[in-house]
Amino acid sequence: MPVNAIIIYCNILNTVVYTFSFGFVLYSYYLLQMSNSRKVVKLFYDIISPYSWLAFEVLCRYRNVWNIDLKFKPAFLGGVFRGSGNQEPGLVQNKFSYMVTDLKQLSELFGVPVNPPLPCKKGTLNVMRFVTAVAEKEEERGVLVERVSRELWKNIWSTHQDITHPASLTEAGLKAGLSPHEVEELLILSKSQQIKDKLKSVTQEALDYQSFGLPFIVCHVNGKAEVFFGSDRFELMAHRIGEKWVGPHPVKTLSENVITAPPYASE
Amino acid sequence: MPVNAIIIYCNILNTVVYTFSFGFVLYSYYLLQMSNSRKVVKLFYDIISPYSWLAFEVLCRYRNVWNIDLKFKPAFLGGVFRGSGNQEPGLVQNKFSYMVTDLKQLSELFGVPVNPPLPCKKGTLNVMRFVTAVAEKEEERGVLVERVSRELWKNIWSTHQDITHPASLTEAGLKAGLSPHEVEELLILSKSQQIKDKLKSVTQEALDYQSFGLPFIVCHVNGKAEVFFGSDRFELMAHRIGEKWVGPHPVKTLSENVITAPPYASE
Structure with missing residues (x-):
């Protein structure tokens, strides 16, 4: 092979390597930017709260549709009530009856098998310590933590x-999906001071955001925290974080829109 | 004109008249059926309640989009609270702060100029008697009653x-749009026993539907009353009455959909 050909070959090889490297750097920068631009959404919840379940499932579905980074924040509803001076809902008879029907109907609309009323009145302190663990x-x-x-x-x-x-x-x-051994370890861990303190601090974090009940959703937009209570502010939340609400079944609804779109063309 | 021609002419005229009459009867029957099939939606509200204003404007917009017969039911929120044993919202400091922000944000999303907080704490008994009048x-x-x-x-x-x-x-x-004379008459009428009793009976009607606050929406579907509290159950309500929720600005959203539909065709 003549020297000139070797030099040309090396030059081409260099160019290819440089181009790929440059592309790789650009792509990494793009990925970094994407992850930075994802809006952090914190969901404070307690398993005792059925409206928290609705909010949890909706946010899990939208996590793959909206540009958000969803963080689970298991907290203790009893502590939120005590800390904010709020009362349990459902103490008023008419409100309680309404909530039972409301939950049944929302459960059907959201596709989440909430089946009221609540069978036991016991607190969920140990449960939420387990989830925290x-x-x-x-x-x-x-x-x-999502699966559990x-x-x-x-x-x-x-x-x-x-x-x-x-x-x-x-x-x-x-x-x-945990092994019996892992569950055993977590049950022991859930009784430790570390976990008790952690649950307290997450509950306090919700109170610091001026929570008065759960679910409580905190969205970080442009360096500012915006808060939403309950499972009925998703349309507003979407508007505030620059995303679109298409109902409680986003994937189904979006694919339906794609399927139903063509007929418009022939009109 | 020969007799035969006159007979034929009369026969044609008769046929035309009968056809039109028959068509008119059919059309009247269709209109009657349509009005019968419209679902009655009652909105119980008090002017003191800003969430009632949001619900009121949304329902006024959807009245021309959904197949509903919207009935205004001016009621007295104080009476609903007393009758159901419920407390005013906003007594808990965190909840009150949340409501102020929530109302500001919903006001922008709904396009209704609610501007919290409430400046005076006086009751609206006289106001609601005026609306009832x-x-x-x-x-x-x-x-x-809508305009007032x-x-x-x-x-x-x-x-x-x-x-x-x-x-x-x-x-x-x-x-x-009332004349000064009409306003004067209505102010006098609003102090009458008849109007006081009417406001009481509408408030009691809301309580009979197990209301615990306002706005309270009652939909009559297939002979059954379904109730919705607040201004955040429209998506659920639409689902229950067989209509579609397309956000707080239905006319704008629907026309936007028609405009944005064609691009799908070229994809």
């Missing part, structure tokens, strides 16, 4: 178990 | 007037 322990943050929370909601709101019983926590943990 | 007096039911209610909401929630003062009621009446 899961959130603290897991390495890939958010995956296990969902199973616990099913236990209390669908199959009406006494979720304050350790057997119910174990069942939820196993269904969520 | 308008509702009772007017022949074309619903037109004037809107003007009163503007007075209390946009320009922060003391609407318990008769001058504020007069101003709202005049702006709504």
